[in-house]
Amino acid sequence: MKQNVAFRKEQHIIEKQKEMEEQFLQEYHQGSYTFSHPYIKQNPYGIAPLTALVMFETKEPSQVTLRVCGMEKEGDLVHRFDKRTHHVIPVYGLYGGRENKVVLILEDGKSQVLSIVTEPLDDNVKLPVSIRTTASYLDGEWMFVSPSTAAATAAYDYRGDCRWYLTPVTGFDLRQLQNGRLLLGSYRLYAPPYHLTGLMEMDLSGKIYREYTLPYGYHHDEFERKDGNLYVLTSDLSGGTEEDICVLIDRSTGEIQRQWDLKDYLDPGQVSGSPDWTPYGWYRNNALWYDEARDRLLLGGRFAEVVACIDCKEDKLLWLLGDPDTWPKELVEKYFFTPEEDGGEFEWFYEPHSCTLLPNGDIFLFDNGHYRSKRPEKRLAAKDNYSRGVVYRIDEEKRTVRQIWQFGKERGSDFFSPYISNVAYYGENWYMIHSGGMCWIDGVPSDTISTVLDFSSPSCRLDAATVEVKDNKVMYEMHLPASFYRARRLPVYTCELEFGSGKVLGSLNKTEEFGTDIDTVVLSEKAVPEDYNITLIEETDRLILTAGLEKGQLAMLVLQDEEGKNHNYYISTARGANSTMCVATYLDHDDRKIWMPVNKTGLSGRYHLYLIVDEVKYDLGVDWSV
Numbered sequence: 001m002k003q004n005v006a007f008r009k010e011q012h013i014i015e016k017q018k019e020m021e022e023q024f025l026q027e028y029h030q031g032s033y034t035f036s037h038p039y040i041k042q043n044p045y046g047i048a049p050l051t052a053l054v055m056f057e058t059k060e061p062s063q064v065t066l067r068v069c070g071m072e073k074e075g076d077l078v079h080r081f082d083k084r085t086h087h088v089i090p091v092y093g094l095y096g097g098r099e100n101k102v103v104l105i106l107e108d109g110k111s112q113v114l115s116i117v118t119e120p121l122d123d124n125v126k127l128p129v130s131i132r133t134t135a136s137y138l139d140g141e142w143m144f145v146s147p148s149t150a151a152a153t154a155a156y157d158y159r160g161d162c163r164w165y166l167t168p169v170t171g172f173d174l175r176q177l178q179n180g181r182l183l184l185g186s187y188r189l190y191a192p193p194y195h196l197t198g199l200m201e202m203d204l205s206g207k208i209y210r211e212y213t214l215p216y217g218y219h220h221d222e223f224e225r226k227d228g229n230l231y232v233l234t235s236d237l238s239g240g241t242e243e244d245i246c247v248l249i250d251r252s253t254g255e256i257q258r259q260w261d262l263k264d265y266l267d268p269g270q271v272s273g274s275p276d277w278t279p280y281g282w283y284r285n286n287a288l289w290y291d292e293a294r295d296r297l298l299l300g301g302r303f304a305e306v307v308a309c310i311d312c313k314e315d316k317l318l319w320l321l322g323d324p325d326t327w328p329k330e331l332v333e334k335y336f337f338t339p340e341e342d343g344g345e346f347e348w349f350y351e352p353h354s355c356t357l358l359p360n361g362d363i364f365l366f367d368n369g370h371y372r373s374k375r376p377e378k379r380l381a382a383k384d385n386y387s388r389g390v391v392y393r394i395d396e397e398k399r400t401v402r403q404i405w406q407f408g409k410e411r412g413s414d415f416f417s418p419y420i421s422n423v424a425y426y427g428e429n430w431y432m433i434h435s436g437g438m439c440w441i442d443g444v445p446s447d448t449i450s451t452v453l454d455f456s457s458p459s460c461r462l463d464a465a466t467v468e469v470k471d472n473k474v475m476y477e478m479h480l481p482a483s484f485y486r487a488r489r490l491p492v493y494t495c496e497l498e499f500g501s502g503k504v505l506g507s508l509n510k511t512e513e514f515g516t517d518i519d520t521v522v523l524s525e526k527a528v529p530e531d532y533n534i535t536l537i538e539e540t541d542r543l544i545l546t547a548g549l550e551k552g553q554l555a556m557l558v559l560q561d562e563e564g565k566n567h568n569y570y571i572s573t574a575r576g577a578n579s580t581m582c583v584a585t586y587l588d589h590d591d592r593k594i595w596m597p598v599n600k601t602g603l604s605g606r607y608h609l610y611l612i613v614d615e616v617k618y619d620l621g622v623d624w625s626v
Contacts, residue, residue, distance in 0.1 A: 003621035004527050006535045013168070013187065014208050014502040015540070017045045021207075021499060028055055035104070035112055042116060047167050048206030052091040052116050053497070054104070061085050062107045068093045069101040074135035075157060079493040083107070090205045090497045093163040096121035121162060124152040126482045129463070131160035133476040141491050143466060143476075146174045146184065148420050148437060148483040148583050149450055153184065155490075160478060164204060171196055171583045173221050173486055180495030181209065183222065183230075188539075190217030190508075191237055192595055194583040198506060199232065203495055209502045212254050213541070215509035219243055220582065221288040221354075229257070231290055231297065238512050241268065244283045246299060254505025260297065260310060265317040272326040274351050275371050275379070276580050277303045286582065287355040287365070300355040300365065302419075303580075305374070307355050307363065321363065321394065321401065323348035326374045337394055343402035347409075349390060350374075354422035354486070362404055364391045364425055366433070370418045370447070382445035385416045389423045389433035407433050407469050413445040414438075415465060420449075420582050422486040430470045434487035438463040450483045451584035485583060508541055510602035514556060514568040521617040528611055528618035536609070536622060542599045543624060547611075548592040549573050554614055557598065559607040559624070567603070571596050600626050 024041045033039040038056035043049050061083045068077040068091060077093040094100045097120035104112045121127075135158045142155035142163055153174065154165035171185035171194055181203050188197040195217040201210040216234050220243070223231040228251040235242045244262040249255070268282035287300030287307070296318070297310045306322035317335065324336040339346045349367035356364040367390045371379040388408030394401045408415045417437040424432040439446040439453065440461045446453070450462050464484040468476035528534055533548040545557055555571035571594060581587075588595065609620040 003619070004530045004532070004534060005620045005622060007538070007622055008535075009538045012211075012504060012540045013047070014211060014504060017207060018501040020044065020046055021501075024053070025499065033057060035106060035110065038104070038112070038114070040114065040116065042118070043206070045206035045208075048164065048204065049119060049122070049167065050092070050094040050096060050162070050164050051205050052094065052102075053205065054087075054089040054091055054102075054114065056087050058085050058087065058106070064089060065105040066091065067103040067105070069103065070157070071095070071159060071161060075159060075161070077140065077163075077492060088497055090203075091116070092204050092492055093157075094118050095161060095163070096125070122152060122165065122167060124150060125154055125162050125165050126151045126480050127162065128156060128160035129479045129481050131156070131158075131478040132474075133158050133468075133478075135159075137475050138489075141489055143478060144174055144488045144490055145436075145464070145466070145480065145484040146170065146172065146486050147585050148485045149462065150585065151480075151482040151484065156478065166206065169585045170200070171485070171585055172219065174488055175222070175224075176488070176490050176494065177201065177224055178226075178228065183224070185218060186211060186213075189586045189595070190214075190597075193581045193587050194585075195219050195235060195237070196586075197508065199230070203497060204492065205497055207497065207502070209498070210254075211502070211504045212249055212251075213504060213506040213508060214247070214249070215256070215507065216245070220286040223288050223290045225290060226292055227251075231288055233285055233288055240280070241283075242281055243285050246285070246288060246297060249506070252505075254507075256506075260299075260312075262299065262301075262308065265308065265310060266304075270328050270331060271304050272328075272374060273303045274305050274374070275376075276351070281580065284580075286353050289355050289357050291357055298355055298357060298363070300352055302351050302353065302368075305350055305352065307352070307365065319394075319396065319399075321392065323350070323374060337399050337401040340395075340400045340402040343400075346401075346403045347390075351419070353420055356423060356425050358391070358425055362391050362393045364389065364423050364431070366390075366421045366423045366435075367406075367408075368417055368419060368421060382416055382418065382447040383413050385445070386412050387415055387417045387421065387435050389431060405431075407431065407467070408435065416445055418447055418449055419451075419580070420483065420485045424488070426468075426470075426489075429472070430468075432466065432468045432476075432487065432489060434464070434466045434484070436464040436466075436484045436486065438465065439483070449580065449582075451581050451587075504540065508599040508601055511542075511569060511597065511599045514570045517566050517568065518556070518612065518615070521612050521615050523610075523617045523619070526618075528620060532611075532613070534611065534620065536620070536624075538624070541601070542597045545571070545594070545596045545598070545611075547571075547594045548590070549594050549613065550592060554612075555594070556612040557596065558610040558612060558617070559598070559603070560610065561605050561607055567607070569596070569598055 041053045044053040102114040138158040144155045152165040168187040174184040198213040230249045248258045284302040289298040306320045309318045320335040324332040351370035390406040391404040417435040420437040439450045464480045466487040537544040557569045559567040603626045609622045
């Protein structure tokens with residue numbers, strides 16, 4: 001009997017890259033490559049099309065200078081590699097859809113000109129609508145952006161030319177680690193619409209050295225300690241709330257060392273949140289900073305509209321920064337700050353994103369300003385609103401706060417982003433403000449976040465504005481025609497390429513089971529209906545079921561072991577509005593599409609698979625071994 005079920009195994013990208021690396025190294029060692037006849041491998045790890053790898057041998061140790069020629073001389077990317085005889089030269093900054101000129105120069109002045117032809121840019125690469133800066137100001141660095149709507153994670157030079165991008169979907173933050181590599185959200189979904197299995201550590205060649213897998217996944221933000229260990233935001237989605245847990249991960253093992261659950265410090269029922277507040281998403285922790293000097297965590301909450309400070313040593317909540325209006329009196333008196341009298345211009349923030357602790361103790365954050373009031377009668381529409389980067393100075397003893405600096409309010413609704421966005425601090429009076437989620441519908445600023453809109457419609461215009469201000473003068477401004485979660489200005493050549501297989505550290509949780517068998521179901525003699533479009537995908541650490549089911553259908557996946565015991569997994573066919581999601585790049589727009597993982601953790605043996613839909617049980621004809 002035809003089962004109408006597709007089954008496939010899918011390698012982890014680290015395994016794929018291991019095979020790719022072994023293959024090109026074998027090719028290299030089988031040849032005799034010299035400075036005048038080097039080995040060239042374009043896109044060596046398969047996910048960064050504007051990169052290449054050049055390798056060759058020299059008889060005597062020599063430094064090598066690499067010049068990737070730009071559209072004009074100011075766009076040249078130049079880097080000098082250490083003296084050696086075996087030369088491994090990663091090439092970054094190629095242009096898409098053209099023949100690129102790359103020059104190698106030895107210490108003795110000998111040079112070699114290479115030509116590397118690239119494919120056209122992927123359709124997901126969004127090019128700037130405008131950019132205003134100079135080559136001397138950006139000083140060879142690029143602006144990296146991570147998407148919230150359909151777009152590529154990419155980097156742009158001073159002209160706005162795309163010089164690097166990734167083909168897999170990645171999400172949330174992108175930052176540079178102390179070892180020079182990048183840390184960014186995994187390409188693997190943990191739970192719709194955007195919770196990811198963890199974080200990837202990679203270099204610009206696209207090589208992934210580690211994936212840090214978390215039991216309950218990753219979302220929004222992370223922070224590297226001086227010892228290299230990582231604070232990461234996560235959720236226990238089975239606990240009745242989401243996005244309110246922070247964990248500390250051991251970088252060498254991926255194991256969780258400690259956990260902070262915000263419900264242990266605040267009663268969700270006492271939180272006076274934003275108009276988008278729900279009991280499930282009561283805090284929406286989207287920002288994280290660690291104060292190493294005082295061993296404190298700063299945790300920003302979009303829907304709670306506060307930044308919470310937790311003393312890690314004493315394990316207690318120290319204070320809450322935010323508008324105290326409508327909060328319970330006892331919490332206001334215990335945790336909140338009062339604006340200084342005669343402290344100058346002052347405004348609170350609303351539905352914030354990103355928080356940064358400055359060297360002098362000031363707090364820099366992105367004030368989205370969504371609604372700009374807790375009281376319905378005072379809320380502002382998008383056309384009358386604004387977003388801004390803002391710096392606050394607090395006095396913990398006096399419990400007072402003052403506003404030190406801001407940028408964005410003066411632009412009004414032209415800088416208004418109801419969600420996402422971030423800020424960065426470069427030095428005294430030198431700031432970056434990224435308003436990543438601006439949207440207009442029929443020319444009118446929108447309060448609706450762009451991830452739930454039909455942004456392919458001509459009536460919808462998206463804009464992500466990245467601005468750098470130095471000594472109160474705009475030195476950089478780029479506008480991209482999509483929504484981008486965050487922007488990071490980063491140098492290019494910051495680490496060496498290292499050969500050897502990457503690692504997956506940590507593990508996923510045990511998937512929650514439905515406790516009892518359903519006795520009323522009838523085993524069908526027919527195959528599962530073809531229009532269910534059943535696909536089973538086995539990954540290294542889980543099995544994923546995708547199917548096309550109607551909203552409200554009762555469904556369950558059953559794994560029956562060799563002794564006849566059933567492991568039952570409830571399949572949700574509810575359709576959430578996702579009206580506040582920060583990232584839509586992983587979202588499937590087919591309303592019938594069901595996506596459900598069963599993690600291998602806690603399972604062992606051989607299982608036969610069944611699917612229950614509306615009290616009919618179908619044999620999927622698949623045996624799965626763990």
